[in-house]
Amino acid sequence: MVVIRLSRGGAKHRPFYNIVVADKRVRRDGRFIERLGFYNPVAKEGEEGLRIAQDRLTYWLEKGAQASDTVARILKKGSATKTAVAA
Template sequence: MVVIRLSRGGSKGRPFFNIVVADKRVRRDGSFIERLGFYNPTAKGGEETLRIAQDRLTYWRSVGAQASPTVERLIKQGAKATPAAAPAAA
């Protein structure tokens, strides 16, 4: 089965997560099929906290990929932030 999950990077005490599409049998930080974005929980100031390629996310979900509970939460969090920013830019 194909899953959308977080892959940890960064140094000790400064986590950084890539949002990846991977086979469920592969270990957390192992090989992946595609990188969809990132999540930086320790972002400060003007740094970007979350970025997800929505078009690729939609594609992978359409072919049956399942998102982990944490990624589901981040997708909802990103969806709330996006509509608020779009009208201000227009």
């Protein structure tokens, strides 16, 4: 099965996550099919905390990829933030 999940990077106590499409059997930070964007949970004010290619996300979801619980929560929070900014 293909999943959309986080792949950890960054330094100690300074996490940075890539949002990737990967085979479920591959380890967390291992080989992936495509990088869709990133999530920075410790972004400072004025820094970009979340970026994702919406067209590619839609493509993979249509192909049957399933988002992990964490990615689904991040995407939901990110879409709510964009809606609030646009209003």
